[in-house]
Amino acid sequence: MRAIVLSIGDELLCGDCVDTNSSWLCGRFAERGVQVCEVLQIPDDRERIAHAFRSASGRCEVIVSTGGLGPTPDDLTSAALADAVGDELVRDETAVGWIRDRLVSRGHGMIDSQATMGDRPTSAVLLRNANGTAPIVHRADEICRVWCLPGPPVEMRPAFEQYIAPELPPGRSLASQEVRCCGIIEADAAALLGELIDRDRTLPVGTRVSRGSFIATVHEEGPESDALLADVAARLAPWAYGGNDEGPQHDVARMLLAANQTLATAESCTGGWIGASIVDVPGSSRWYRGGVVSYSNELKHRWLDVPMTRFEAEGPGAVSGEVARDMAVGIRATTGSDWGVSVTGVAGPDGGTERKPVGTVWIGISSDTADVARQFRFPGDRTAVRRRAVAYAMQCLRFAMLETSAPLALEVGS
Amino acid sequence: MRAIVLSIGDELLCGDCVDTNSSWLCGRFAERGVQVCEVLQIPDDRERIAHAFRSASGRCEVIVSTGGLGPTPDDLTSAALADAVGDELVRDETAVGWIRDRLVSRGHGMIDSQATMGDRPTSAVLLRNANGTAPIVHRADEICRVWCLPGPPVEMRPAFEQYIAPELPPGRSLASQEVRCCGIIEADAAALLGELIDRDRTLPVGTRVSRGSFIATVHEEGPESDALLADVAARLAPWAYGGNDEGPQHDVARMLLAANQTLATAESCTGGWIGASIVDVPGSSRWYRGGVVSYSNELKHRWLDVPMTRFEAEGPGAVSGEVARDMAVGIRATTGSDWGVSVTGVAGPDGGTERKPVGTVWIGISSDTADVARQFRFPGDRTAVRRRAVAYAMQCLRFAMLETSAPLALEVGS
Numbered sequence: 001m002r003a004i005v006l007s008i009g010d011e012l013l014c015g016d017c018v019d020t021n022s023s024w025l026c027g028r029f030a031e032r033g034v035q036v037c038e039v040l041q042i043p044d045d046r047e048r049i050a051h052a053f054r055s056a057s058g059r060c061e062v063i064v065s066t067g068g069l070g071p072t073p074d075d076l077t078s079a080a081l082a083d084a085v086g087d088e089l090v091r092d093e094t095a096v097g098w099i100r101d102r103l104v105s106r107g108h109g110m111i112d113s114q115a116t117m118g119d120r121p122t123s124a125v126l127l128r129n130a131n132g133t134a135p136i137v138h139r140a141d142e143i144c145r146v147w148c149l150p151g152p153p154v155e156m157r158p159a160f161e162q163y164i165a166p167e168l169p170p171g172r173s174l175a176s177q178e179v180r181c182c183g184i185i186e187a188d189a190a191a192l193l194g195e196l197i198d199r200d201r202t203l204p205v206g207t208r209v210s211r212g213s214f215i216a217t218v219h220e221e222g223p224e225s226d227a228l229l230a231d232v233a234a235r236l237a238p239w240a241y242g243g244n245d246e247g248p249q250h251d252v253a254r255m256l257l258a259a260n261q262t263l264a265t266a267e268s269c270t271g272g273w274i275g276a277s278i279v280d281v282p283g284s285s286r287w288y289r290g291g292v293v294s295y296s297n298e299l300k301h302r303w304l305d306v307p308m309t310r311f312e313a314e315g316p317g318a319v320s321g322e323v324a325r326d327m328a329v330g331i332r333a334t335t336g337s338d339w340g341v342s343v344t345g346v347a348g349p350d351g352g353t354e355r356k357p358v359g360t361v362w363i364g365i366s367s368d369t370a371d372v373a374r375q376f377r378f379p380g381d382r383t384a385v386r387r388r389a390v391a392y393a394m395q396c397l398r399f400a401m402l403e404t405s406a407p408l409a410l411e412v413g414s
Numbered sequence: 415m416r417a418i419v420l421s422i423g424d425e426l427l428c429g430d431c432v433d434t435n436s437s438w439l440c441g442r443f444a445e446r447g448v449q450v451c452e453v454l455q456i457p458d459d460r461e462r463i464a465h466a467f468r469s470a471s472g473r474c475e476v477i478v479s480t481g482g483l484g485p486t487p488d489d490l491t492s493a494a495l496a497d498a499v500g501d502e503l504v505r506d507e508t509a510v511g512w513i514r515d516r517l518v519s520r521g522h523g524m525i526d527s528q529a530t531m532g533d534r535p536t537s538a539v540l541l542r543n544a545n546g547t548a549p550i551v552h553r554a555d556e557i558c559r560v561w562c563l564p565g566p567p568v569e570m571r572p573a574f575e576q577y578i579a580p581e582l583p584p585g586r587s588l589a590s591q592e593v594r595c596c597g598i599i600e601a602d603a604a605a606l607l608g609e610l611i612d613r614d615r616t617l618p619v620g621t622r623v624s625r626g627s628f629i630a631t632v633h634e635e636g637p638e639s640d641a642l643l644a645d646v647a648a649r650l651a652p653w654a655y656g657g658n659d660e661g662p663q664h665d666v667a668r669m670l671l672a673a674n675q676t677l678a679t680a681e682s683c684t685g686g687w688i689g690a691s692i693v694d695v696p697g698s699s700r701w702y703r704g705g706v707v708s709y710s711n712e713l714k715h716r717w718l719d720v721p722m723t724r725f726e727a728e729g730p731g732a733v734s735g736e737v738a739r740d741m742a743v744g745i746r747a748t749t750g751s752d753w754g755v756s757v758t759g760v761a762g763p764d765g766g767t768e769r770k771p772v773g774t775v776w777i778g779i780s781s782d783t784a785d786v787a788r789q790f791r792f793p794g795d796r797t798a799v800r801r802r803a804v805a806y807a808m809q810c811l812r813f814a815m816l817e818t819s820a821p822l823a824l825e826v827g828s
Contacts, residue, residue, distance in 0.1 A: 013450045015441020016590055016631060017622070018434055022455070027429020036427045037462075041436070041453035048451070176428050185520075187528045187547075190486045199487045206458075207486050208425050209566050217430065265686075265707070271693025272679075272686025275707040279685025282763055282796060290713045293679070293689040295704035299749065303706075303717075335713065349696055379545050380568035382696060410520070 001034045001169060002060040006052050007041040008067040008077055009151060021066045021156055028160060033171020034062065044068060049080035057084075057144045064164065067151035069134040071113040077148050078137050082121035085139065089119045095126040095135045102133050127163050131155045136163060176206070176217040177225065179232045181239040182248055182395045183408035189214045192235045196228070203228055212388045214239070238404045241395065248394035249277050255401050256287040261338035263397075265291030266304055266331035268318070268344040269361065273390045289335040294327065304330030319344050319356050321364075321373035328364030329371050339401075340366035343393050345378075347385045361389045365400045372400070376410045415448045415583060416474040420466050421455040422481040422491055423565060435480045435570055442574060447585020448476065458482060463494035471498075471558040478578065481565035483548040485527040491562050492551050496535035499553065503533045509540040509549045516547050541577055545569045550577060590620070590631040591639065593646045595653040596662055596809045597822035603628045606649045610642070617642055626802050628653075652818045655809065662808035663691050669815050670701040675752035677811075679705030680718055680745035682732065682758040683775065687804045703749040708741065718744030733758050733770050735778075735787035742778030743785050753815075754780035757807050759792075761799045775803045779814045786814070790824045 332340030345361030746754030759775030
């Protein structure tokens with residue numbers, strides 16, 4: 001079974017708003033074994049919407065639209081569906097009753113424009129919206145079933161679960177399981193995966209790069225998929241840190257809990273982002289002691305015992321391996337943690353020099369066996385450099401805990 | 415001028431990934447007066463991609479695709495474009511040189527699969543990717559110009575600015591300007607805006623709620639729009655903290671710079687997120703001293719001088735107004751800053767009690783005139799509670815700097 005998702009609204013095409021409805025719907029369809037073959041975002045234009053319905057109906061068995069069901073003049077979904085199937089619009093008095101009831105129950109009267117939400121194509125039916133005023137429009141013929149859902153996620157999601165999910169056949173899930181990697185370039189990861197990523201295999205492995213992570217996906221579930229997923233993870237070790245929705249900090253959490261060890265952080269250019277990503281893991285208070293954002297040299301000295309001579313003209317400067325190491329050692333000592341992680345770098349847009357261009361980041365790791373610092377050069381703007389520094393700091397820590405000397409992409413000689 | 419955006423990748427249609435590229439591109443096009451008439455998300459399917467290129471070329475003057483330019487077998491954009499225009503694929507040795515150079519400069523060799531990124535349709539040209547390995551594919555004929563950009567935003571965005579933006583005509587912007595608010599509920603904000611949000615006005619004001627912020631938008635530019643925007647901002651004062659893409663920390667930055675003052679932070683449940691959001695503002699080192707993530711009681715005592723008696727059985731506990739105030743006072747004292755901000759709370763999913771349920775957050779503010787603490791109850795999951803705490807901490811600081819006693823939504827009596 002195939003589906004097409006239509007997201008309707010001028011705001012989607014002006015960049016005001018990211019269309020999260022369509023990715024949510026894609027996820028729900030995948031879980032139920034329905035292949036979404038296309039997502040289309042179009043403006044509040046009656047002719048354009050009608051054309052989209054007509055064009056989609058020949059290519060799939062289920063069409064779901066979101067948006068354009070409200071009372072304002074730019075809400076045109078129902079009228080456009082009528083055009084697409086050659087219907088008239090008729091007012092559905094039962095639905096007008098639902099609309100009036102809901103408004104009255106909230107202390108309002110119903111005005112004329114609100115009654116238009118009770119209009120439907122003659123061959124369609126209206127379904128009550130449990131979480132809003134605009135009814136859902138539904139129409140089915142021998143080729144295709146259409147549901148028009150409201151745009152607000154708080155109304156759209158329950159309407160999907162109530163009306164669409166029960167109508168989908170029990171299908172084998174197409175939801176994907178991921179293996180996520182940090183610190184390996186796409187081509188090297190692809191080479192490690194080898195024949196697994198050939199397009200003509202029965203169980204293909206998909207790959208993509210997102211925010212600096214390489215992600216391999218297996219799109220089916222079952223014993224074969226699980227074995228394949230394990231193979232993928234093994235081939236991508238030690239860069240692979242976890243699965244769906246995880247960051248390297250989730251694997252760090254597992255390792256620290258298993259070893260009954262603790263961690264503390266000392267951040268400069270990341271400004272607390274590493275700590276925030278750690279605290280995002282529920283239960284992190286069992287292994288995370290805390291940290292400092294030592295944004296000034298004085299605080300690096302005071303809180304972390306970094307010698308002030310590091311910052312003098314002849315010294316290595318705040319962005320250096322020495323200071324990264326000092327910071328990691330300092331935070332470990334002052335908090336009594338088993339591991340200390342530090343970051344100092346030039347996130348930009350200003351502050352870069354020829355020797356230390358924007359994107360230069362040092363990561364320090366301190367433990368009872370060694371104190372090390374590694375230098376990286378991260379691409380992109382201030383946010384991209386900082387995001388990469390957060391993920392790499394956790395990945396450097398993982399590698400230290402794993403005692404691996406595997407290389408990390410974007411590392412530069414010190 | 416009209417544009418169509420094609421987002422290519424299986425991951426987009428499985429719900430694995432929200433397509434942020436297309437909304438970013440829509441925003442950039444709108445700024446330059448180009449109407450995006452359609453965004454289409456399609457899978458890594460050569461025939462489907464070719465069909466999308468063919469179908470789009472009759473309906474617009476600019477096509478931009480993202481994704482599918484990498485070295486793996488599911489990267490099919492270039493081949494599909496060749497199919498669409500009836501070209502063969504040829505290897506571009508100049509581009510292969512760029513690819514090799516980039517890999518070598520990072521200490522790698524080039525393998526065969528990577529050379530395929532130098533393939534292009536015969537009638538297209540390749541453009542160097544300043545931030546990645548895969549070249550951009552560009553083709554123009556009398557009807558339509560096509561650019562195929564890489565999927566990673568860190569490569570896609572600069573490539574748009576470098577190659578596409580200069581080719582767009584100087585058009586009247588279609589972009590919208592925003593007024594963003596924190597700490598006011600939608601119905602109250604709508605009441606303050608009154609007749610400005612009537613849909614039949616020539617210049618309508620749009621409203622929406624996103625991640626706890628109330629956002630009012632004005633969709634045109636010019637003297638009338640500027641006056642309207644100023645009116646909107648005035649009606650929403652003091653809750654309105656800024657415009658497009660800003661958080662309350664951006665207004666805090668402006669106010670601290672104007673007053674030549676400094677700030678430091680002490681965080682518990684937010685784990686460094688406040689610091690990270692502050693450091694996200696370029697130039698923050700001029701007014702942000704740094705801070706601590708005092709996740710354990712011991713560190714709250716050691717770093718911030720919070721009396722250990724606070725944590726005893728008869729004491730108020732770590733999540734209390736006393737401790738929030740102590741933390742703000744402590745971080746201001748130890749860093750010598752003009753302002754100290756602190757957060758301590760129960761982010762969940764565990765740790766809630768009847769008196770202090772999940773979502774209970776205390777925010778402390780310390781300055782040379784007063785030390786205060788305010789209690790809030792934030793809805794949602796761990797991430798939602800923490801996100802709200804970050805925004806509200808900055809909003810509480812703004813209100814203290816503005817010396818306003820305006821109420822904040824979700825505040826509870828202490």
